[in-house]
Amino acid sequence: MDNERIARAALSRLMEPQDAAGLALVQATGARDALKIATGQAAAGPALEREITGLLADNGAGTSWAGMAASLKRWAPRITDLAPERDLATMARLGGRLIIPSDDLWPAQLGDLGMQEPICLWWRGLEQELPGPARSVALVGSRDSTSYGASVTGDLAYSLAQRGFTVVSGGAYGIDAHAHRAALAGGSAAVPTIAVMAGGVDRFYPSGNEDLLRAVCNQGAVLAEVPPGSAPTRYRFLQRNRLIAALAAVTVVVEARWRSGALNTAHHAETLGRAVGAVPGSVHSANSAGCHRLLRDGGAVCVTDAAEIAELASPSGVGLTAPGTAHAADHDGLTLEDLILLDALPLRSTTSVDKLCAVAGLSADSVRAGLGRLGLLGLAASERGGWKRAKESV
Amino acid sequence: MDNERIARAALSRLMEPQDAAGLALVQATGARDALKIATGQAAAGPALEREITGLLADNGAGTSWAGMAASLKRWAPRITDLAPERDLATMARLGGRLIIPSDDLWPAQLGDLGMQEPICLWWRGLEQELPGPARSVALVGSRDSTSYGASVTGDLAYSLAQRGFTVVSGGAYGIDAHAHRAALAGGSAAVPTIAVMAGGVDRFYPSGNEDLLRAVCNQGAVLAEVPPGSAPTRYRFLQRNRLIAALAAVTVVVEARWRSGALNTAHHAETLGRAVGAVPGSVHSANSAGCHRLLRDGGAVCVTDAAEIAELASPSGVGLTAPGTAHAADHDGLTLEDLILLDALPLRSTTSVDKLCAVAGLSADSVRAGLGRLGLLGLAASERGGWKRAKESV
Numbered sequence: 001m002d003n004e005r006i007a008r009a010a011l012s013r014l015m016e017p018q019d020a021a022g023l024a025l026v027q028a029t030g031a032r033d034a035l036k037i038a039t040g041q042a043a044a045g046p047a048l049e050r051e052i053t054g055l056l057a058d059n060g061a062g063t064s065w066a067g068m069a070a071s072l073k074r075w076a077p078r079i080t081d082l083a084p085e086r087d088l089a090t091m092a093r094l095g096g097r098l099i100i101p102s103d104d105l106w107p108a109q110l111g112d113l114g115m116q117e118p119i120c121l122w123w124r125g126l127e128q129e130l131p132g133p134a135r136s137v138a139l140v141g142s143r144d145s146t147s148y149g150a151s152v153t154g155d156l157a158y159s160l161a162q163r164g165f166t167v168v169s170g171g172a173y174g175i176d177a178h179a180h181r182a183a184l185a186g187g188s189a190a191v192p193t194i195a196v197m198a199g200g201v202d203r204f205y206p207s208g209n210e211d212l213l214r215a216v217c218n219q220g221a222v223l224a225e226v227p228p229g230s231a232p233t234r235y236r237f238l239q240r241n242r243l244i245a246a247l248a249a250v251t252v253v254v255e256a257r258w259r260s261g262a263l264n265t266a267h268h269a270e271t272l273g274r275a276v277g278a279v280p281g282s283v284h285s286a287n288s289a290g291c292h293r294l295l296r297d298g299g300a301v302c303v304t305d306a307a308e309i310a311e312l313a314s315p316s317g318v319g320l321t322a323p324g325t326a327h328a329a330d331h332d333g334l335t336l337e338d339l340i341l342l343d344a345l346p347l348r349s350t351t352s353v354d355k356l357c358a359v360a361g362l363s364a365d366s367v368r369a370g371l372g373r374l375g376l377l378g379l380a381a382s383e384r385g386g387w388k389r390a391k392e393s394v
Numbered sequence: 395m396d397n398e399r400i401a402r403a404a405l406s407r408l409m410e411p412q413d414a415a416g417l418a419l420v421q422a423t424g425a426r427d428a429l430k431i432a433t434g435q436a437a438a439g440p441a442l443e444r445e446i447t448g449l450l451a452d453n454g455a456g457t458s459w460a461g462m463a464a465s466l467k468r469w470a471p472r473i474t475d476l477a478p479e480r481d482l483a484t485m486a487r488l489g490g491r492l493i494i495p496s497d498d499l500w501p502a503q504l505g506d507l508g509m510q511e512p513i514c515l516w517w518r519g520l521e522q523e524l525p526g527p528a529r530s531v532a533l534v535g536s537r538d539s540t541s542y543g544a545s546v547t548g549d550l551a552y553s554l555a556q557r558g559f560t561v562v563s564g565g566a567y568g569i570d571a572h573a574h575r576a577a578l579a580g581g582s583a584a585v586p587t588i589a590v591m592a593g594g595v596d597r598f599y600p601s602g603n604e605d606l607l608r609a610v611c612n613q614g615a616v617l618a619e620v621p622p623g624s625a626p627t628r629y630r631f632l633q634r635n636r637l638i639a640a641l642a643a644v645t646v647v648v649e650a651r652w653r654s655g656a657l658n659t660a661h662h663a664e665t666l667g668r669a670v671g672a673v674p675g676s677v678h679s680a681n682s683a684g685c686h687r688l689l690r691d692g693g694a695v696c697v698t699d700a701a702e703i704a705e706l707a708s709p710s711g712v713g714l715t716a717p718g719t720a721h722a723a724d725h726d727g728l729t730l731e732d733l734i735l736l737d738a739l740p741l742r743s744t745t746s747v748d749k750l751c752a753v754a755g756l757s758a759d760s761v762r763a764g765l766g767r768l769g770l771l772g773l774a775a776s777e778r779g780g781w782k783r784a785k786e787s788v
Contacts, residue, residue: 016734016755073757081752152677233737235730280674280686283546283698292674295689295696302689302696304677336629340410343627358475359625361410363467 007031008100008120009084013227014038014075015119017239021071023115024055031100031119038075039082044068059115087122090202090228095217096124109133112272113246118225124201125221128190130247131166134314135189138168138248138269140241140262141175141255146287149255152279153178156254159306161186161193165313168248170240171195171213171222173206175254175262180216187219194247197224198240199232238264245269249313252277252303256290263290270299275312277303334377337362341370342379342389350386401425402494402514403478407621408432408469409513411633414455415465417509418446425494425513432469433476438462453509481516484596484622489611490518503527506666507640512619518595519615522584524641525560528708529583532562532642532663534635534656535569535649540681543649546673547572550648552580553700555587559707562642564634565589565607565616567600569648569656574610581613588641591618592634593626632658639663643707646671646697650684657684664693669706671697728771731756735764736773736783744780 008031015022015038025044026034028051036042049068056065065071091097099105100120107130110117137160139153157167157179167183169176176195183193195216199205201224204213216222225243226236241261245251245268253276256262266276278300281288294300303309334342344360345351351359356367371387374380381390402425409416409432419438420428422445430436443462450459459465485491493499494514501524504511531554533547551561551573561577563570570589577587589610593599595618598607610616619637620630635655639645639662647670650656660670672694675682688694697703728736738754739745745753750761765781768774775784 014755070757070760074755074760076757077748077751078755148676233734235734235737238733279677280682280689280696282542282676283673288674289698292696292698295674296698296702302674302686304683304686304690308690339632340627340629343629354471357471361408361468361472363464363470366464366468 003032004030004102005098005100005120006084006088007035009087009098009227010035010082011038012119012122012225013082013084013087013230014078017118017225017236018116018242020056020059020061020115021052021065021068022075023117023119024052024059024061025071026119027055027115028052038072039079040072040076055115061115087227087229091122091124094124094202094228096122096201097127099123105129107131107133107247110243110246113242116242118243120225122201122224122227123221124223125191125217126219130194130221131189131191133247133249135164136166136168136194136248137309137313138244138251138265139175139179139254140169140244140251140265141253142257142260142262142287142290143172143174143176144287145174145178145255146285148281148285149175149287150178152281153254154182156252156279156306156309157182157193158186160309162188163306163310164189165310166191166220167193168244169193169195170237170244170265171197171205171209171216173208177209177212179254180212180220184215184219191220193220195220195222196240196243196247197222197232198226198236200224200226200228200230202228205232237261241265242268245272245274248274250275250277250309252279252309253291253294253300254279255281255285255287256294257286258289258293260290263294266294266300276300277309277312279303337366338370338373341367342374345374345380345387345389347389350383350388352386356387397426398424398496399492399494399514400478400482401429403481403492403621404429404476405432406513406516406619407476407478407481407624408472411512411619411630412510412636414450414453414509415446415459415462416469417511417513418449418453418455419465420513421449421509422446432466433473434466434470449509455509481621481623485516485518488518488596488622490516490595491521493517499523501527501641504637504640507636510636512637514619516595516618516621517615518617519611520613524588524615525583525585527641527643529558530560530562530588530642531703531707532638532645532659533569533573533648534563534638534645534659535647536651536654536656536681536684537566537568537570538681539568539572539649540679542675542679543569543681544572546675547648548576550646550673550700550703551576551587554703555580556582557700557704558583559704560585560614561587562638563587563589564631564638564659565591565599565603565610567602571603571606573648574606574614578609578613585614587614589614589616590634590637590641591616591626592620592630594618594620594622594624596622599626631655635659636662639668640666642668644669644671644703646673646703647685647688647694648673649675649679649681650688651680652683652687654684657688660688660694670694671703671706673697731760732764732767735761736768739768739774739781739783741783744777744782746780750781 037044161183169179180193204210251269253262269276278291278294431438555577563573574587598604635658645663647656672685672688734754
């Protein structure tokens with residue numbers, strides 16, 4: 001067992017997710033020395049303190065740091081709980097592992113989080129490569145989803161999984177559960193779905209999703225940055241959301257109330273420069289108000305099917321056809337004059353060129369030339385010297 | 395009866411709406427001389443032809459003009475039908491009138507159409523000032539509206555009319571009819587609603603909306619740029635849409651299929667630099683596909699109620715509160731540390747400061763200070779030396 005891995009396992013218990021000073025300490029000294037300092041086995045000199053202050057300032061988190069002494073005081077109460085070897089053994093027993101940024105299996109896209117990149121990931125599921133950013137889509141939304149949200153989520157997740165995308169979500173009730181379930185059903189990729197948990201992966205939370213999350217483990221992956229035994233607190237939910245956003249190329253909010261954790265995930269995605277999609281719904285549904293808010297505020301793209309989401313994930317995608325392009329109407333591409341002439345042509349009886357001139361307000365030459373063009377297009381037909389519309393066009 | 399009015403009445407029968415060469419001719423010579431030239435009573439010299447060519451080029455319509463001879467040929471078949479005095483008498487008999495750009499009653503916002511400004515407007519309804527651009531909203535959409543579209547249109551039009559807005563629409567079945575009807579019911583402005591017709595205003599079209607359009611006449615206005623007796627051709631529908639867009643500050647598409655005339659109105663509004671709103675709906679409804687297309691293409695703002703539309707109409711509007719701002723959650727504005735601490739506080743039993751230190755990963759000083767702050771906010775309560783959450787907060 002290498003020391004780097006053990007140190008990161010310990011640090012992930014000592015520090016809450018996104019503990020800015022702690023992450024700066026790790027960056028400055030490496031994980032092993034950071035652990036020694038955080039646990040009081042080594043001292044942090046003034047030079048290190050200055051370096052951390054500089055790192056925090058560079059990352060916009062500098063002004064609130066009360067100094068190393070305050071951070072040590074914050075970490076101290078948890079030192080007695082440290083047992084990284086035990087945590088790693090627990091993961092092995094559950095068929096899982098710990099991955100750290102130096103591992104080949106580490107998802108490279110988490111690097112976009114910069115200093116907010118997690119210290120490590122506790123991973124339950126088969127050991128296999130996680131999908132690259134362009135192949136994963138986050139589907140998130142309310143726990144109290146409506147039947148509309150359930151049906152749309154199911155359609156989207158199934159269809160995305162069929163296209164080889166990995167569906168990332170949070171393992172919660174409602175939209176999350178529908179997303180995981182449909183991705184498992186439709187999955188064609190090696191990892192059809194990933195659940196990123198706010199608490200430890202030793203426990204499937206919420207318990208009502210235990211069977212589902214077990215299936216996600218068996219076919220996909222269940223991840224967390226907090227160690228086994230950690231409770232899913234509200235703070236950790238909010239931090240967890242940044243991992244969902246960072247793992248995926250696109251974050252799509254399917255249903256969300258005006259205030260919803262799903263909007264928090266969308267904002268993380270925006271901050272990371274990732275695309276955000278929102279599914280529209282009834283203006284009468286409170287569960288779509290958050291989606292409409294995202295659309296209105298301009299940060300989100302309106303998405304209505306899996307093809308539109310796939311396009312957001314790989315904007316340069318070849319072979320993606322916009323829906324509706326096949327519906328070209330008969331009169332598309334006609335000149336204004338020909339359109340006027342087409343309007344003037346009767347549907348049932350036939351009419352003369354002279355009459356068409358008066359009705360359409362066109363000269364006889366124009367009418368004759370236009371009838372020729374419309375005839376070629378199959379829109380006008382001549383019958384016994386008169387003209388009529390060849391078929392009904394909308 | 396002044397000659398300018400009679401000339402424009404005649405020209406509106408001679409020329410189809412937005413006849414670029416015709417409008418350029420009117421601009422170059424004035425309406426009276428334009429009528430003489432168009433009817434062959436006066437000749438157009440090469441200088442005039444050059445001027446028209448220049449005007450067309452300046453307005454991006456130059457390359458397709460085949461010259462004055464071709465235009466004269468186009469207008470010729472309708473010369474025998476000209477009877478402007480009869481048309482004006484018809485309007486007077488129907489309680490209406492013809493207005494021209496020099497009239498005080500001419501809606502100034504039509505000037506934004508530039509050379510596409512109509513030659514005149516045939517107006518049926520009370521003689522009273524039409525609303526300025528900031529006080530009118532166009533509500534448009536499919537003829538085959540769903541019950542969702544009907545209900546949303548009714549809510550929006552009623553509420554906009556109650557706020558003193560004039561609702562502009564096209565008098566058609568479906569969304570248009572719901573918009574006019576609800577605006578008449580909710581109307582507080584002098585002109586609660588305006589119907590802009592594609593055909594002549596002497597006939598209420600479609601006939602199924604006859605009673606409704608008669609009510610619009612009695613309380614509001616029914617307008618058209620084509621003279622009495624003109625048929626509502628497809629070409630005229632498309633041109634009519636530019637008038638709806640130009641009359642209103644905002645064009646809102648409530649329900650529209652992937653291809654719909656309502657999208658054409660929205661594009662006119664965009665071209666004019668007017669705001670476009672689209673109402674979201676179910677992704678399963680083909681009648682919302684056009685709205686979602688507008689949202690996705692980036693041209694439209696997602697609108698879900700009358701307040702959001704009013705805001706688009708007068709962006710500087712004072713006293714407009716965004717919905718949802720009152721729903722602030724208890725934990726809004728807390729620091730991350732206090733949020734972590736709040737998470738750590740038990741709901742039922744009490745706990746000690748030491749225990750909170752370990753659970754929250756905070757020093758004893760931080761915990762005590764945080765408990766003080768949470769206590770002041772009514773979020774934490776002390777009981778017999780222990781601490782618990784004061785009330786449930788989402």
